[in-house]
Amino acid sequence: MYKNQRNLMSEKVSSRKQQVRAEDVARHAGVSRVSVSRTFTPGASVSAATRAKVLKSAEILGYRVNRLASSLNRSESGIVALIAAEIDTPHRSAMIAELSDKLQAAGKVTMLINTSGYEERVKDALLQAISFRTEAAIILSGAPDPSLADTCFSNGMKLVLINREEDFPGSLQIGPDNRAAGKTALKALLRAGCKRIALANSANATWSILERQKGFVDAADEAGVEVLSEVGGLTSYQAGLELGTALLDREDRPDGIFCTTDLIACGVIDAARQRFGLRTPDDLSVIGFDDIAQAEWEGYDLTTFAQPTDQIIEKCLEWCTTEQPETETVKLPAKFVWRNSVQKARIPLK
Amino acid sequence: MYKNQRNLMSEKVSSRKQQVRAEDVARHAGVSRVSVSRTFTPGASVSAATRAKVLKSAEILGYRVNRLASSLNRSESGIVALIAAEIDTPHRSAMIAELSDKLQAAGKVTMLINTSGYEERVKDALLQAISFRTEAAIILSGAPDPSLADTCFSNGMKLVLINREEDFPGSLQIGPDNRAAGKTALKALLRAGCKRIALANSANATWSILERQKGFVDAADEAGVEVLSEVGGLTSYQAGLELGTALLDREDRPDGIFCTTDLIACGVIDAARQRFGLRTPDDLSVIGFDDIAQAEWEGYDLTTFAQPTDQIIEKCLEWCTTEQPETETVKLPAKFVWRNSVQKARIPLK
DNA sequence: CTGTTAGCGCGTTCAA
DNA sequence: TTGAACGCGCTAACAG
Secondary structure (H helix, E strand, C coil), rough: CCCCCHCCCCCHHHHCEEEEEECHHHHCCCCHCCCCCCCCCCCCCCCHHHHHHHHHHHHHCCCCHHHHHHHHCCCCCCCCEECCCCCCHHHHCCCCCHHHHHHHHCCCCEEEEEECCCCCCHHHHHHHHHHHCEEEECCCCCCCCCHHHHHHHCCCCCEECCCCCCCCCCCEEECCCCHHHHHHHHHHHHHHHCCCCEECCCCCCHHHHHHHHHHHHHHHHHHHHEEEECCCCCCHHHHHHHHHHHHHHCCCCEEEECCCCCHHHHHHHHHHHHHHHCCCCCCCECCCCCCCHHCCCCCCCCCCEECCCCHHHHHHHHHHHHCCCEEEEEECEEECCCCCCCCCCCCCCC | CCCCHHHHHHCCCCCCCCCCHHHHHHHCCCCHHHHHHHHHCCCCCCCHHHHHHHHHHHHHHHHCCCHHHHHHCCCCCCEEEECCCCCCCHHHHHHHHHHHHHHHCCCCCEEECCCCCCEEEEEEEEHHHHCCCEEEEEEEECCHHHHHHHHHHCCCEEEEECCCCCCCCCCEEEECHHHHHHHHHHHHHHHCCCCCCCEEEECCCCHHHHHHHHHHHHHHHCCCCEEEEEECCCCCCHHHHHHHHHHHHHHCCCCEEEEEHHHHHHHHHHHHHHCCCCCCCCEEEEECCCCCCHHHHCCCCCCEEECCHHHHHHHHHHHHHCCCCCEEEEECCCCCEEECCCCCCCCCCC
């Protein structure tokens, strides 16, 4: 007999993991198992008396609804996958902190999938999300394999790509307007009176970072300004140090540098200060991107662009809870944050 | 009739979310549903021929085993909960990055629960973990309600407390030996020839941070050294700025400061440099704790203690995969990382 | 408002 | 090796 196997076996002998079930609570409370279920289902009709009995018994037995089982039944897992690499990076971790917080507030549960390492992991991550019948997957880094689009869609899984534009039907693609920011950065350096303008970028820049670079370079072309371009290393503080050192070592030393990320900018500022004895903004103007916590630190006081994090997340959640959303691309303006790493002339740009 | 409802209803009319099931694959491959299940169960016996057919059909239909369902059946969810606050903080995010990476490598899935905000959320987080029949919960910040111990235990959920000692039966309590580190810090400052020694700590320090403080102060008492103690603010860079300013403003300005975290240390160093024109290590020796990425930045070059992260995580995973682990408390030595924020005398301490 | 019944998708027996 | 039957814990639908 299967039916009573569990109850017949001694607890210690059982190989199955024990847990308190609705049936246990029902027995304890002297009601039917369904009444227990109803007590924990918002909007279900149970009399106050039964409800009270159930709650009391549940409390005593330490009962919690098994969401694995209820998800299976209602085909709504309540889980949202966050797929990201380098999650210990300032901007990325801030994004994850905000996202997980807001997801919880919306009653969702977040499953974090770390894809640091090889690119292939993004595909695996997505497959894992599908396995868990995740309601949505929010991809913060890397590109998903388009061949998975159908599988996602046929499992009713929403997809959001942050900071990346990809041909992935049915997804929301959202991020800051990187090109516009690059353009603004150039204008700001020009207005600050910079004569020799440079760009510092990493060699393994992502799509969105390259967009910033393009915006900057294009604007320079339009303005007829030459850009000293230094590209190398990873997107990190260390790269910034090296890029800064290389730039400041030049005979035609730049006096205004746009760094595609704040981490790079911090490295550049430290290279200037520690290795060349130069100070921002007096000797050198520096602009970054992301507005990480360190940008505000007194040793950097970095003028930068704040990612429209709140708006991105708001739109994300709205989209994830929409029934059958259409493919959509959203570009939000990055806010220019004036601090004190750019020479005088604090003229607001537009 | 329930049985065929799903197939009878037009896909568009159905309110249930559609998904590819093992049964669909079985039909497509012309085998029984059980064969499909076996194909995806490691170690099950299926003939190569059936297996091939199943895999092909699964590929075509985009089938993925529903882990919600399989978890329910095998009562092993494969999910591990990570419960943490302030996950955008350097040390915390590094910890989460490492943990999630290693968990994945061990075949587990991580559920991230953000408890920033009010303390009560730790309890909710644990309840949520229980609901999802998480195999283990790793608590990185805050203290769980001991009343939940039974519920955790009766659901077979393992519990790990990192950096906190609490009366929570059945759990693993693990972290660095904070007292010993505090002691080492004092010795290092003395050997560096510091005459006026100070401590900078936040006003809302956690248990483990207070331990560092105690270790430092106790060692000072033993050595008969007076400690200028400045306590205030949150455990943050901003607090470090203020604490540093307060300390350096004193008439008996300290020449050696132990900061209970690296973030505070960075603030103190910036206060010294930006507000008083003092440099480390020439005018001031500073020691931190955590060895965050910024400690290595050239502008700080901070002497600090590295958390034994790898060992903590290793032990964590080992413990989580043990059948019925006993309550255990583990203290691991924090590694003293010499950089250049402490005056000369680089004498390794033991 | 309550209890009975059916089924969510899967893995695991048991008997062939 | 394969298929039939059962149950994991739960909720939705049905009937009273």
